[in-house]
Amino acid sequence: MYPQIITYLLTFIKYQDQMIRTLLTLLIGKNMFDKPKEQPVNQPYRKLQVDELPIIEPLQKLDYKILMKEYFENHGKLLKPVRRHANSKTSVPSNISCPKCGAPADYLYANNGGKGQYQCKVCACVFNQKNQYLKEAIMKCPHCLKTLEKVKERKDFDIYKCKNNVCSFYQRNLNGLSSKERKRFKENPHDFKMRYLFRQFHIEYKPLSKESPKKPKVDLSRLYVSPHTLGSF
Numbered sequence: 001m002y003p004q005i006i007t008y009l010l011t012f013i014k015y016q017d018q019m020i021r022t023l024l025t026l027l028i029g030k031n032m033f034d035k036p037k038e039q040p041v042n043q044p045y046r047k048l049q050v051d052e053l054p055i056i057e058p059l060q061k062l063d064y065k066i067l068m069k070e071y072f073e074n075h076g077k078l079l080k081p082v083r084r085h086a087n088s089k090t091s092v093p094s095n096i097s098c099p100k101c102g103a104p105a106d107y108l109y110a111n112n113g114g115k116g117q118y119q120c121k122v123c124a125c126v127f128n129q130k131n132q133y134l135k136e137a138i139m140k141c142p143h144c145l146k147t148l149e150k151v152k153e154r155k156d157f158d159i160y161k162c163k164n165n166v167c168s169f170y171q172r173n174l175n176g177l178s179s180k181e182r183k184r185f186k187e188n189p190h191d192f193k194m195r196y197l198f199r200q201f202h203i204e205y206k207p208l209s210k211e212s213p214k215k216p217k218v219d220l221s222r223l224y225v226s227p228h229t230l231g232s233f
Ligand SMILES: [Zn+2]
Pocket: 064, 098, 099, 100, 101, 102, 103, 120, 121, 122, 123, 124, 125
């Protein structure tokens, strides 16, 4: 009895399916009887490559004391610290100083409503805590010594690229392509990683140090399981 009912129901479902497809074909004007083609994706993906570190060169620094002396000589008065309103919501942390001239926090404006951008009153340098060290140095391609250009800004990191066409790194990669790859490179240049890249992560290392006053939420010294278990999180 049961097998008969099941066979009947299956036939009925098939009939309904045909009906639905016919109605959909009429409604959408597209043949709904064709089965979708299922082909495995066989596309060569670009693998993540990490290039060596760039060459980091310190920038020429200014001295706020000399700049302030020059201001005094030119204007006949001292350059005053930034006047802050007593009820101002934006404040400048006292441990911040200008990355370019070293002026202390008293000479820094909180530039964009407390979002972390500052401007130095002494040398007019604009910076934020994330790029503070960038203002202190420039990064160069280790292969051709050209200054790297920032090409992308992501949430956690920026990407810098050597755009020099005669860079030995780029030339070597170009020459290493087979004629087939060369053709593909012309069509889809983004499938290939040809130029020197550097990813600069916005990680603040200070809170991670043992001396940091910020204590982590989890006290690892009181961990009762093996460190391997912790590593598997
Ligand atoms: Zn400055």
